[in-house]
Amino acid sequence: MLIIGAGLAGQRAALAAAQAGATVAIISKVHPVRSHSVAAAGGINAALNPEDSWESHAFDTVKGSDYLGDQDAIEVMCREAPDEILWLEHAGVTFHRNERGNLGTRAFGGASAARTYYVADITGHAILHVLYEQLMKHSTTVDRYEEWFTTDLLQDDNGRCVGAICRNLRDGHTEVFNAKATILASGGAGQAYKPTTNGLIVTGDGIAQALRIGAHLMDMEMIQYHPTTLVGNGLLITEGARGEGAQLFNANGERFMEKYAPNKLELASRDVVSRAEQTEINEGRGFPDGGIALDITKVPRRRTLEALREIVNIGRDFAGVDITREPIHIRPGQHYIMGGVKTDVDGQTTVANLYAAGEVACVSVHGGNRLGANSLLDTLIFGRRSGEHAAARALQMPMPSTPAARVSDTEREIAGIIGRDGNGRRVAALKDELGETMNQYCAVFRDAEGLAKAHEVVRRLKEEAPNAGIDDKGSVFNQDVIAAIELGYMLDVAEAIVIGAEERKESRGAQSRTDFPERNDEDWLKHINISLDGDGEPKVSYSPVTITRWQPEERKY
Ligand SMILES: Cc1cc2nc3c(=O)[nH]c(=O)nc-3n(C[C@H](O)[C@H](O)[C@H](O)COP(=O)(O)OP(=O)(O)OC[C@H]3O[C@@H](n4cnc5c(N)ncnc54)[C@H](O)[C@@H]3O)c2cc1C
Numbered sequence: 001m002l003i004i005g006a007g008l009a010g011q012r013a014a015l016a017a018a019q020a021g022a023t024v025a026i027i028s029k030v031h032p033v034r035s036h037s038v039a040a041a042g043g044i045n046a047a048l049n050p051e052d053s054w055e056s057h058a059f060d061t062v063k064g065s066d067y068l069g070d071q072d073a074i075e076v077m078c079r080e081a082p083d084e085i086l087w088l089e090h091a092g093v094t095f096h097r098n099e100r101g102n103l104g105t106r107a108f109g110g111a112s113a114a115r116t117y118y119v120a121d122i123t124g125h126a127i128l129h130v131l132y133e134q135l136m137k138h139s140t141t142v143d144r145y146e147e148w149f150t151t152d153l154l155q156d157d158n159g160r161c162v163g164a165i166c167r168n169l170r171d172g173h174t175e176v177f178n179a180k181a182t183i184l185a186s187g188g189a190g191q192a193y194k195p196t197t198n199g200l201i202v203t204g205d206g207i208a209q210a211l212r213i214g215a216h217l218m219d220m221e222m223i224q225y226h227p228t229t230l231v232g233n234g235l236l237i238t239e240g241a242r243g244e245g246a247q248l249f250n251a252n253g254e255r256f257m258e259k260y261a262p263n264k265l266e267l268a269s270r271d272v273v274s275r276a277e278q279t280e281i282n283e284g285r286g287f288p289d290g291g292i293a294l295d296i297t298k299v300p301r302r303r304t305l306e307a308l309r310e311i312v313n314i315g316r317d318f319a320g321v322d323i324t325r326e327p328i329h330i331r332p333g334q335h336y337i338m339g340g341v342k343t344d345v346d347g348q349t350t351v352a353n354l355y356a357a358g359e360v361a362c363v364s365v366h367g368g369n370r371l372g373a374n375s376l377l378d379t380l381i382f383g384r385r386s387g388e389h390a391a392a393r394a395l396q397m398p399m400p401s402t403p404a405a406r407v408s409d410t411e412r413e414i415a416g417i418i419g420r421d422g423n424g425r426r427v428a429a430l431k432d433e434l435g436e437t438m439n440q441y442c443a444v445f446r447d448a449e450g451l452a453k454a455h456e457v458v459r460r461l462k463e464e465a466p467n468a469g470i471d472d473k474g475s476v477f478n479q480d481v482i483a484a485i486e487l488g489y490m491l492d493v494a495e496a497i498v499i500g501a502e503e504r505k506e507s508r509g510a511q512s513r514t515d516f517p518e519r520n521d522e523d524w525l526k527h528i529n530i531s532l533d534g535d536g537e538p539k540v541s542y543s544p545v546t547i548t549r550w551q552p553e554e555r556k557y
Helices: 008-019 054-064 071-091 123-136 205-212 270-282 301-307 309-319 375-394 405-418 427-441 448-467 479-503
Strands: 002-004 024-028 142-146 148-155 161-168 174-178 182-184 223-230 247-249 292-295 328-337 340-342 354-356 526-532 538-544
Touching: 002 008, 002 161, 008 024, 008 123, 008 375, 024 148, 054 071, 071 123, 071 375, 123 375, 148 174, 148 205, 148 405, 148 479, 161 182, 161 405, 174 405, 182 205, 182 375, 205 340, 205 354, 205 479, 205 526, 223 270, 223 309, 270 292, 270 328, 301 309, 309 328, 354 375, 405 479, 427 448, 427 479, 448 479, 479 526, 479 538
Parallel strands: 002 024, 002 182, 024 142, 182 354
Antiparallel strands: 148 161, 161 174, 223 328, 247 292, 292 328, 526 538
16 A cells, blocks of 8 residues: 555554555655645544533534534544544543543643643644654554655556655655555645745645546635734644633723624634634734734643643744733734545545545545644544555555556656756745635635636736746755645645635635625535546536535524
């Protein structure tokens, strides 16, 4: 089996597959523990306390998704969550314990119980390192290809996925990885926006690669803006801060969430809080720097220093603010993509033998809006399920073969990028224009006019990208070449996002259309899917939302 991506989803899939007896290659364009999962801060959800229930967790998730999440998948995720937390704990994750010595929780947005398990504000870091340690136990059956970059997925004549082409970043040579089953675990696409809370490596590679070989994408219009990102650079201040008691204030000193979500206040779901903040800013009640105040001094200082120590550092180093003594200015910022490669609950995509799990995938458990601390859970539950399912299939089938000619195609394409005359605008300039455009027109609020402008810019950049200049002509760690390839992925992803947002003529979850301000279940309680037609142009289709037990109702926090 081939697993592309070694964040939480990829490593969890690799462990499950190895335990099921498969031999695995796991590839990552950076060292695995630098995968973006390492940045996850606030925690992971599970209804583990006896007073809590998986049904309550599932209902909160359905409501958070604005009823666009598929309830069969949500049930699977929430039912399996408690065992996954215990498995992690037994594997060595040092989850916070309360004064009684039991696993302790913190509150998170949109949840009716405090069910977020955490390791201070470095939860992703803690889990990722433990999974990597565990993977070492399987070193005879799991081969790690660290700092290898997948350029394309491969198909046989029947359209089945048979592996991928990858470039070794250290020396620039290219190889075919033949596989019986391939799992995409290559993360999200935040870099299509500027600013974003996502690291430079989060460029939508897997979403675009799957689209290009015929997979369907789903819910692409649903882009999460996190309510608390630093004004100026977009760095994340974890929702854990509000979970511990931090409050939001406008420039008039008003705790404005009382108006928008009188029951849950700062702990309403993210789409609701981000819209409230953006409304305050747009109506002139923000600060002159364009932000809103997050007051973490409401949390006892000792608790902040113990449980939120990373954001103490972020405040000091990136905003010059001691968050234990004064409010810090934040605003909504791009954070997460709810959409991705359409899969079933075992990770199977619409392309045979291709699986997807984690942020690259859309099961869809997040629908129109993801609840905080449900993403780490998604990566682990569906990473494991994909690993198990793909291993069971791989163990039953012969190894497929792939024409070696595909390697020379990729090598020719890369040589073409390196050989560009250098007269075009730089890759970074195109990427900036893309990110700023998406952040202007396809953000917290959207309308037809803005989306049409975004679409026009994305189309123009797609034409310009093949001529974008690069400087590095070498083969060793040529990040210029990689950036040029990644730009192509981001443009494909951005186009799918804009098309989905133009198509959905209603407001639901993260899609808030000022020209269609109401949710319209009659016409739009359905997923928007995007695939490519025979000419390689995006086309739209629909699929139904699976409803098991929770009928759509008005959403109030
Ligand atoms: C700052 C921040 C804080 C967050 N905090 C939380 C939280 O507290 N709780 C929560 O639930 N969620 C949180 N999230 C969201 C969550 O962290 C991510 O959604 C999740 O970790 C994604 O995991 P993943 O395994 O899908 O992808 P990633 O961890 O992004 O891993 C992707 C992998 O794919 C590899 N890859 C990508 N493209 C290629 C390619 N072309 N070739 C080879 N390899 C490739 C990368 O090298 C990497 O190994 C946070 C997100 C951010 C940005």
